[in-house]
Amino acid sequence: MKIKNVILLSFILFLMSCYDDKGNYDYSEMAEIKIENLPETLEILGGIEHIVAQPKVISSLEGEIKDGNPNFEFSYKLELKGGSQLYNEAWVDLNPSKSLNLDTLISIPSGNYVVWFAVKDKRSSIEYSTTFDVKVTSSTYEGWLVLCNEGEEERVRMDMISVISADRIEPAYDLLSLLGLPDLKKATKIGFYPAPVATGDVIYLMSEEGTYKLNQNTFETSDMYNIYTTDFIVAPSDPDESIVEYMPLANMGPPTARAIFAVSNKGNVYALVTAAGAAFEMPINTSVRGKSPEYRVAPYVGISMVRYPGNSTAALFYDIDNKRFVGWSFKSPTSNDVNQILTPVPNPEVGGLFDFKTGMDLVYMEGTRYSNGLVYAILQNASGKRVIYGINMSGTGFVQESKYENLNAPDFDKATVFAFHSQFPYMFYGVGNKVYLHNLGTNMTYEMKNINLGANEEVTMLKFNLYHNNYWWPEPSEEFMARQFELMVGTYDNSVSGVNGGKLGFYKVDGENNSITKRVEYSGFARIKDVRYRERR
Numbered sequence: 001m002k003i004k005n006v007i008l009l010s011f012i013l014f015l016m017s018c019y020d021d022k023g024n025y026d027y028s029e030m031a032e033i034k035i036e037n038l039p040e041t042l043e044i045l046g047g048i049e050h051i052v053a054q055p056k057v058i059s060s061l062e063g064e065i066k067d068g069n070p071n072f073e074f075s076y077k078l079e080l081k082g083g084s085q086l087y088n089e090a091w092v093d094l095n096p097s098k099s100l101n102l103d104t105l106i107s108i109p110s111g112n113y114v115v116w117f118a119v120k121d122k123r124s125s126i127e128y129s130t131t132f133d134v135k136v137t138s139s140t141y142e143g144w145l146v147l148c149n150e151g152e153e154e155r156v157r158m159d160m161i162s163v164i165s166a167d168r169i170e171p172a173y174d175l176l177s178l179l180g181l182p183d184l185k186k187a188t189k190i191g192f193y194p195a196p197v198a199t200g201d202v203i204y205l206m207s208e209e210g211t212y213k214l215n216q217n218t219f220e221t222s223d224m225y226n227i228y229t230t231d232f233i234v235a236p237s238d239p240d241e242s243i244v245e246y247m248p249l250a251n252m253g254p255p256t257a258r259a260i261f262a263v264s265n266k267g268n269v270y271a272l273v274t275a276a277g278a279a280f281e282m283p284i285n286t287s288v289r290g291k292s293p294e295y296r297v298a299p300y301v302g303i304s305m306v307r308y309p310g311n312s313t314a315a316l317f318y319d320i321d322n323k324r325f326v327g328w329s330f331k332s333p334t335s336n337d338v339n340q341i342l343t344p345v346p347n348p349e350v351g352g353l354f355d356f357k358t359g360m361d362l363v364y365m366e367g368t369r370y371s372n373g374l375v376y377a378i379l380q381n382a383s384g385k386r387v388i389y390g391i392n393m394s395g396t397g398f399v400q401e402s403k404y405e406n407l408n409a410p411d412f413d414k415a416t417v418f419a420f421h422s423q424f425p426y427m428f429y430g431v432g433n434k435v436y437l438h439n440l441g442t443n444m445t446y447e448m449k450n451i452n453l454g455a456n457e458e459v460t461m462l463k464f465n466l467y468h469n470n471y472w473w474p475e476p477s478e479e480f481m482a483r484q485f486e487l488m489v490g491t492y493d494n495s496v497s498g499v500n501g502g503k504l505g506f507y508k509v510d511g512e513n514n515s516i517t518k519r520v521e522y523s524g525f526a527r528i529k530d531v532r533y534r535e536r537r
Contacts, residue, residue, distance in 0.1 A: 030126075031059045031060050031061040031062065031121070032059070032060035033057065033058070033059055033060075033119055033128040034057070034058045034060075035055055035056070035057055035117065035119065035128065035130045036055065036056040036057075036058070037054060037055050037056040038053055038055050038117060038130065038132045039053070039132050040132060040133065041132065041133040041134070041135060042115075042132060042133070042134045042135070043134075043135045043137065044134065044135070044136055044137070045136075045137055045138075045139045045162070045164065045170070045172075046106075046107055046108055046109065046110060046136045046137065046138060046139050046140070046172075047105070047106075047107040047139045047140070047160070047162075047172035047173065047174075047175050048105075048139045048162060048164075048170045048171075048172045049105075050103050050104060050105050051076075051078075051094065051102060051103075051104050051105075051106060051115070051134060052102060052103050053076065053101065053102040053115070053117065053132070054101045054102075055100065055101075055117060057072075057074075057100070057119050065100075065119070066100070067099055067100035067101060070122075071121060071122055071123055072119060072120065072121060072122065073098040073119075073120050073122060074095070074098055074099060074100045074117070074118065074119055074120070075093070075095065075098060075116075075117070075118045075120070076093075076094040076095045076102050076115055076116070076117055077091040077092065077093055077094065077115065077116045077118075078091060078092045078094055078106070078108075078113050078114070078115050078116075078134065079091040079092070079113065079114060079116075080111065080112070080113055080114075081111070081112040081113055081114050081133065091116070092106070092108075092178065094106065094115065105173070106178065107172070107173075107174060107175045107176070107177055107178055107179065108136055108178055108179075109136070109138075109179065109217075109218035109219070109220060110136050110137055110138040110217075110218065111135075111136055112133065112134075112135055112136075113133070113134040113135075113136060114131050114132070114133055114134070115131060115132055115133075115134055116129055116130075116131050117129060117130055117131070117132070138217075139160065139162040139164065139170070139172045139175075140160060140162065140172075140175065140218075140219050140534075141162075141163075141534075141536060142162070142163045142534055142535070142536045143160055143161050143162040143163040143169070143533070143534060144160065144161040144163075144465070144504075144531055144532070144533050144534070145158060145159075145160055145190050145192075145203070145531065145532045145533075145534055146158070146159040146160060146161065146504060146525055146528060146531050147159075147187045147189070147190050147205065147528070147529045147530040147531070147532075148187065148502060148525050148526035148527055148528055148529060149185075149186060149187050149526060149527045149529055150499045150526035150527070151499045151526070153185060154185050154186045154187070154527075155183070155184070155185060156181070156184040156185065156186070156187040156205065156207045156209075157173075157174050157176070157177075157187075157526050158174070158175050158176045158181075158205060158219075159171065159172065159173045159174065159175065159524075159525050159526070160172045160175055161504070161522055171522045171523075171524055171525075173500075173524060173525070175219055176205075176214075176219060176221065179218070179219050179220045179221060180220050180221050180222040180225075181205070181212060181221050182209075182210060182212070182223065184207040184209045184210055184212075185207065185208065185209050186207055186208035186209065187205070187206070187207045187529045187530070188206045188207055188208060188244040188245070188265075188299070188529065188530070189206045189244065189245060189246070189529070189530045190203065190204070190205060190206070190530050190531075190532040191203070191204030191205075191206055191211070191243075191245075191246025191247075192204075192468070192532045192534070193246075193248045193257060193260060193468075194308075194468045194469050194535050200216040201216055201534070201535070201536075202216075203216065203534070204227060204243075204246050205221075206242075206243055206244050206245070206246060207242065207244075208242055208244065208265055209242060210226060210242055211226070211227040211242060211243040211244075211246070212225045212226055212227065213225040213226075213227065213230050213231075227243050227246075227262070231262075231272065231279055231280055232270075232279055232280045233279045233280065233281055234281075234282070236264065236266075236268070238266060240265075240266070241264045241265065241266045241268065242264060242265050243262045243263070243264050243265075244263060244264060244265050244299050245261070245262065245263035245299045245300065245301060246260065246261070246262050247260070247261050247301040247303065247315075248260045248261075248468075249261070249303050249310065249312070249313075249315055249330075250303075250304075250306070250307045250308050250309065250310025250312075250468075251274075251308070251309060251310055252309050252310055252311065252313070253309055256274060257274055258273075258274065258275070258310065258313065258330055259271055259272060259273045259274060259315070259328075259330065259339070260272040260274070261301045261315060261328075262280055263297060263298075263299045263300070263301065263317075265299070266296070267285070267293075267295075267296025267297050267298075267320065267321075268283040268285055268293055268296070268297070269283060269284055269285050269297050269301075269317060269342070270282075270283060270284060271284050271328060271339060271340060273330070273333065273336065273339045273340075275332075275333045276333040276336045276339065281340055282340070284328065284340050284341055284342055285297050285317070285319075285326070285342055286341055286342070287341055287342075287343070288341065289337045289338075289340040289341055290340070295319045295320075295321040295322055296319070296320050296321050297317045297318060297319060297320065297326070297342075298317070298318040298320050298362045298365070300317070300318065300362070300364070300365035300366070301315055301316070301317065301365075301367075302315065302316030302317070302365050302366075302367050302375035302377065302391065302393060303315050303316070303367045303373075303375070303393055304367060304369075304372070304373025304375075304393040304394050304397070305367045305368050305369045305373065305422065305466050306369050306372060306373050306394065307466065307467070307468050307469075308468060308469060311372065311373055311394045311395065312373055312393050312394050312395060312396075312397055313329060313330040313395070313396055313397070314327060314328065314329045314330070314393055314395075314396055314397025314398060315327065315328040315393075315397075316328075316345070316365070316375055316391060316393060316397065316398065317342060318362040318365065318377070319344075320361070320362065322357070323357065323358055323359050323360060323361065324344055324345075324356060324357035324358060325344075325345040325356045325357075325358070325377075325391075325398075326342040326343060326344050326345060327342065327343055327344075327345045327397065327398055328341075328342055328343075329343075329396060329397070344356070344357070345398050348399075348400060351400075352400055353389075353400045353401075353402070353403040354389055354400060354403050356398075358379055358389075359381075360379040360380055360381045360382075360387075361379065361380050361381075362377060362378070362379055363378040363379060363380050363386060364377070364378040364418045365377045365378070366418065366419070366420050367393065368420050368421070368422040368464075368466075369422035369423075369466065370420070370421065370422050370423065370424075370425065371390075371392060371401060372392070372394045373392055373393045373394035374390050374391070374392050374393070374401060374402075375390070375391045375392075375393050376388055376389070376390055376420045376427070377389045377390075377391065378418065380413070384413050385413070386407070386412055386413055387403065387404060387405040387407075388402075388403070388404040388405075388407070388427070388440070389402070389403055389404075390402030390403070390404075402440075404440055404443075406443075407438065407443065407445075408443050408444060408445055409429070409436065409438045409445045410436065410445060410447075411431040411434075411436075412429060412436075412438070412445075414431050415429035415430060415431050415436075416430065416431070417429065417430040417459055417460065417461055417462045418430075418462060419462035419463050419464055419487060419488075420464075421464065421485065421487075421509060421511075422464060422466060422485060423485055423509075423511060424509065424511040425439060425440040425441045426438070426439060426440070426509065426511075426514075427440060428448075428462050428487060429462070430459030430462055430489075431459075432458055432459070433453035433454065433455065433457045433458055433459065433491075434447060434448075434451075434453070434459070435447075435448040435451045435459055435462065435489060436448065437514055437515075437516070439514055444514070446514045446515070448507075448515075448516055450515075450516070450517070450518065451489060451491075451505070451507075451516075451518075453491060454493065454495070456493060456494045456495035457491055457492065457493045457494070457495075458491065458492055458494070459489065459490070459491055460490045460491060460492050460502070460527050460528050460529070461488070461489070461490030461528045461529060461530065461531065462487065462488070462489060462490075463487075463488045463490075463530070463531055464484065464485060464486070464487065464488065465483075465484055465486075465488060465531060465532065465533045466484050467481070467484045467533065467535055468535060469535050482508075483506070484533075485509060486506045486507055486508055486509065486519065487506075487507040487509055487516055488504060488505070488506060488507075488531050489504070489505045489506075489507060490502065490503070490504050490525075490528030490529075490531065491503050491504075491505070491528075492527045492528070499526050500523075500524050500525065500526060501526075501527075502523070502524070502525030502526050502527055502528050503521055503522065503523045503525065504521065504522050504523075504525060504528060504531065505518055505520070505521040505522075506518070506519045506520050506521070507519065
C-alpha cells in the first residue's frame with residue numbers, strides 16, 4: 001500500500017507541475033503549421049525554366065511566418081518520383097540558403113520528380129513538410145550545343161540554344177552539371193555524327209582531360225561513356241592521351257559515315273571504318289598497320305563537307321614533325337590494312353602550285369563545300385609569314401587548287417580564330433576584339449565594324465555550322481537551311497563579373513558587298529570554344 005501511495009502522490013505532483021506551466025509554449029503547447037500556395041504540379045523545360053515556389057506558412061500560435069524569421073528555416077529537396085536515386089544522391093538540395101521562396105534553375109533529364117518542402121522550427125527541431133510534383137520536359141532535343149570553358153580553371157561546360165519550336169528558341173546553361181560529366185578542364189570541340197534513325201545521333205564532348213559520349217535522350221554521361229570504353233578496341237597506354245577531334249567522313253550512299261576519324265592531343269589519329277568494324281583500332285599515323293606511330297599529326301581533319309551523300313573517299317592530315325601533308329584513302333573492307341595507315345601526299349607530276357612537304361607549321365585547317373569540297377590550310381613559315389593552300393578533296397582527293405600568299409590582311413599573322421565560307425571565297429579571322437573578312441578572290445580585307453566589341457571583349461570562336469543531313473522530315477524552310485551559311489561569332493566580355501560573359505551572334509553573309517548583318521545574338525555563356533547544331537530528322 002505504501003508503494004501505491006507514493007506512486008499516486010508522484011502522479012498528482014506531476015499533474016500540478018504541468019498545470020503550473022500551462023501557457024508556456026516551449027514546453028506545453030504545440031503549434032499547428034499550415035502550408036499553402038504551393039502548386040500541385042509544376043511543368044518546366046529542363047535547364048531553361050526555373051522551379052519557382054512562393055509558399056505561405058501559417059502558425060496557429062504566431063501567425064504567418066515570413067522569410068527571415070530567425071526561429072524557422074526552410075528546405076526544398078528534389079528527387080525522382082517514387083524515391084529513386086538521383087545521380088548518386090537520394091535527393092538534390094534546391095535551396096542551400098534555407099530561404100522561404102524558391103527560384104532556381106536546374107538541369108536534369110526529362111521525367112517526373114517530387115519536391116519536398118519542409119519548415120523547421122529551430123527551437124524545437126520539429127519539421128512540418130509537404131510535397132509537390134515537378135514534370136521536366138526536354139530542352140535538349142534540338143538546337144545549338146555551345147561548348148564552353150568556364151572561369152580561370154577552364155572548367156568544361158555545355159550550354160545550349162534550345163529550339164523548342166519554330167517560334168520559341170531559348171538559351172539553357174550548364175546542362176551537364178548534374179548529369180554525370182566528370183570535372184574536366186579545357187574543352188576542345190563537339191563531335192557529332194547524325195547516325196541513322198535506328199541507332200540515333202552520336203554526340204561527343206571533347207577536352208584535354210577526356211572525351212565523353214552524351215546519352216542521346218537525356219544527355220547523361222559517366223566514366224562508362226568515355227570514348228575509350230565505348231569506341232576503342234584497346235585504349236591508349238598513355239593516361240594523358242585524350243581525343244580532341246572527332247570527324248565523320250560522309251558515305252557516297254546512304255546517310256551514314258564511310259569512316260570516322262579521332263585525333264588525340266598526343267598527335268595520334270585513329271580510323272573507324274564502318275564497313276569493316278565498329279571500333280577504333282591502333283593509331284594510323286604509321287606506314288604499317290598496327291606499328292607504333294612514326295610521327296604526330298595536327299588536331300585537324302581535312303575532308304570534303306559535301307555531306308550525305310558525300311562526294312569523297314579521302315581525308316587530309318598534317319604531319320607536324322616532318323611538316324608535310326599526309327592522306328587517308330578508302331579501300332574495300334577486304335583490303336583493310338590500307339584503311340589503317342596514312343601515306344605522304346605525293347606532289348602532282350605537272351602543274352603543281354606548291355610542295356605537299358611544306359616545311360612550314362600548320363596554323364589551321366578546315367573543310368568546306370566551296371568548289372565542291374575545298375579544304376583550306378593556313379601555314380606559317382619560320383619568319384612568321386602566313387600563306388593559305390586550297391586542296392580539293394572531292395572524289396579521291398588531294399588536288400592542288402589554290403595558293404594565296406602576300407595577303408593584304410591586317411594582323412593576319414596574329415589571328416587565332418578562323419572560318420572559311422562554303423559559298424563565297426571568304427575567310428574570316430579574329431584578332432583581339434576585331435573580326436575581319438578577307439576576300440580571297442580580290443585579296444582585299446574588310447573590318448566587320450558592326451561587330452562592335454569593347455576594349456575588354458575578345459573574339460573566342462568563328463565558325464560556320466554546315467548541316468550533316470540531307471534527309472530532313474518534315475521539309476525544312478529555306479530560312480532554316482540558309483542558317484548553316486551564317487557566320488557564328490563567339491565573344492567574351494572580360495569586364496563582366498562572374499563566369500557568364502560569353503555571347504554568340506549569328507550573322508548573315510553578303511556575298512556581293514563583302515559584309516555581314518547580325519540576325520540574332522544570345523548571351524550568358526561561359527567562354528565559347530565550339531558550337532554544333534544538333535540536327536533532328
